[in-house]
Amino acid sequence: MALTVKGVDAKKEPGMYGDGGGLYLRVGPTGAKSWILRTVILGKRRELGIGSADLVTLAEARDKAAALRKEARDGGDPDATRKTVQRAAIAAQSRDLMTFAKAADHVHKKLLPSWRNKKHGEVWLAGIELHANPTMGKKPIHSLGRDDVLKVLEPIWTEKPETAKRLRQRMATVFDWAIAEGHYPHANPVQGLKFALPKVATRLCDA
Template sequence: MVQIAKLTARKVETAKKPGEYGDGDGLYLVVGEGGSKSWILRTMVHRKRRKFGLGSVSHIGLAEARDLAREYRRIAREGGNPDDLRRKETLTFWEAAQRVHESLKPTWRNEKHTETWLATVEKYAKPMLGDRVLDTISTSDVLAVLSPIWTQKHETAKRLRQRLSTIFDWAKGAGHYPYENPVNGLKKALPSYKPRKKNLAALPWQELPDFMAELRKRKAVSARTLEFIILTATRSWETRGAEWGEFSEENLFGRNRKSTTVPLWTVPPERMKRGVEHRVPMSTAALAVREEMRGLDPVFVFPSPSRDKNGDTRPQSGEVFKRLYERIGVSGITTHGFRSTFKDWASEYAHAQWEVSEAALSHAVGDETERAYGRSDFLLRRYHLMEAWADYALGRESRDVVKLAGW
């Protein structure tokens, strides 16, 4: 049954009965059997009766539908074809996600991030949104994707939200999504959630020499990688991605102006959590571990025995340490936790200055103003600290580490 009276916003909102409701000049509201609502326009094009779908009511209101119908009719009167307005590429959500992923891949050096970025979208968003045309997706659809995991897997949900926002930002900029980014409307729709911070399990510093002695018995590359991580107090990925070209030497001067040659490892910003280059003074023990890796690969210091899909050498996976812990027979600790082990030792045993141990961990010290004026990274003092740390860790302590408090 076709209605003749002009529509109102209220009528559009409350119409439930399936059918077509006319607004005049060929514009109709169509209510489907399942309650869906959309707009169509019937008009003459090149002396032939044509019907054009104008979109869903959830995206196009009454006023916008009238404006769009008026534009279509104008084009038809002037001898054109309204289809010319509609001949833009129609993308599904999954097609858009793949394009965004391909465009971002060259900017990522972390292979794991490259893989997981799209895998997360595929696992959680594709089942609901994958085949949907982009401009049919609204905030409520995105909410339906995120709500089930927002509290159960909060970190994953936050990363997914960011990736969905990136996809729709791209789609809007490329002309495939004409509305505001649907992720923007989620702030009040999702419950506030403050997860408890968990400290990663760390080995007590008093037990480290025994652990290192057991680790030295292992001949695998993963054992040397873990040893290097511990001796340099770095993060797992910083060491696993280490390249031979990142190492150098620098002459530094102490209080007595006496020159000291310090071996350096400079970790580039793209592999650092804060995105800031980190200079690591190398202890004699750390240098020895590095030299054990000579000849394995011309690029990576700690290469994986497996190759990537192109047949090239790649860094080891972080999963190798879990298997290493099982072989050694320890449990309840994490690789990242060794940074806490170092920090506790530096504070409780070596009595190192807080700023020096924080710099060794590449932590930001002070506020922005303090960092702007305090530009030193305490490199020479960290060099002596890392030598003392290595001596302690390997059970061959010969220096009076308490003197470090005065450095």
Template sequence: MSRENCRKPERALSARFVETVTKPGKYFDGQGLFLRVAKNGAKQWVQRITIRGKRCELGLGSPPAVSLATARKLALEYRGKAMLGGDPLAEKREGRAGLTFADAVERYAAAKLDEFRNPKDRKRWRTVFETYALRTLGRKDVADITVQDVLRVLEPIWHDKTETAKRLRGRIENVLSWATVAGHRTGDNPARWKGNLSEILPKPSKVAKGDNYPALALGDVADWWAALAQRDGMAAKALQFLTLTAARSGEVRGMTWDEIDLGDRGETDKTPVATLATSATRRAVWTVPASRMKNGREHRVPLTAEAVALLESLPRMEGSPYVFFAPRGGMLSDMSVSAVMRRMQEAEVKAGRPGYLDPRTKRPAVPHGLRSTFRQWAAERGYPRDMSEIALAHWIGSEVERSYQRSDMFDRRWAMMAEWAAFLRCETVQGCNVVKLGAAE
């Protein structure tokens, strides 16, 4: 017979049951005492008690540190104090130093942020809290944080910065969940979505304003590429290389010379693409280490003739390892690359033209949106989905599928990127037009 929701002392828990139970739920023992088992298997003793007419929950610690016998003793003691008009909850709070939300964030980070392989991801995790949450919640004791407190953080950004707010809510929930398991608070998690904030805030999918990065229309690619070629400066060169490789801005800006192998040079670049696709030539490759990749896996990028020529045209700064270096030798900023596209758009508008707009949102295209442009081009040219997704360094399929699909299709991707470069120059067989699948039938 299930022990769950049984309040009678004759159905009291046993030490063995406390030790072995894993099913999430609440298991009552008597005197208002129950064992709460979370979905992740964490256990906590909680006592429901009425203090001065108000129903409360007191955390009594977690097994095995706090045994069943100890929890019963504490529950009886607190019940007696409450019956005599005392306030065991206030005494408990006064008897320990409160843990502020800011301190909880730091302690959670110390325990969990090693799971992020990229230091930049760890920095972003903290930045979101610093920007949106700590001003409101930072000095507040985690034991006192309520749903209303969480809403004061989320509501101002829920509609305008939906994706950020969605991530922040999950992170607040994680921190408060840690605080509960660590014995610093009791009760339900005020940042929980299902059956909690979901009843107050609209679904993110209903209010998101399309957080996709504005992409360059395929019909504008040739003109845009020609205009970019007229621009000087290291940031413009980085944007050219980013476009040729369909890489992320951070991957390009952080690229160092020791990541590049130019392969067999000479007559290679004059060989037709169709021949190169099946030849044994050792082609140029840029190998991005796992530590700099979003998915945490090493990524090989085939470098076509255009990409290699661009690299060979670049100056080098003594003492700087970066291919695309900033004026003082450090890494280019993301803003400097974005500024190139912004100035190109401004020049078009000044000339009385609409400029380079995303065909769906009508917003000016940005560097990261060029990856979407490449993805659309690859799809409409009929390239296999997996091949274009590998080119973008996206995860392919499930973990099981990836364990069997170990090839990165390097040679085939080289031919695809060579044709992409030809499309940028408006030198494909079909000219500057994109032939959609089935259009030739």
């Protein structure tokens, strides 16, 4: 017998209560209620969670169950599809939260064991914190581009060319890491910038 809205509210004893078509209301030992779909996916019987009964109504559970059954009948794997969507959402959120400053910190920690002394690592990060982070540090790294990098380099390119060149290399490394980790979906914006910056005579003494 199909469930009713009142019937769902009335179920208190732990157990599985069928609604038809493989849809069940599960009442747990603590009284928590959730929707479960039992169906066959790629020849195997599976259970798919549809959500808490506190958040998903009976009508919504039926609609979701119908969509999942159809995907399974068409030869798909709705469980795998949902997990792929979830992973993509998590990855997108991670990209949104990964600022340039955080990316630089990750790179610094990764490179630290390869440097001969701690001082070199401190200088590496200090240059980014001093020159790049005030402009780009709090911005999501995926939102940054060539213009953002130029805004960092142009003010010091002719005044402190050696500092600027080292900073350019460090920023390129940060973007390379972000690309490899899936946080930056574009080409490295630091590459090719020398053509957009004025030529300067190399100075040995540079703050």
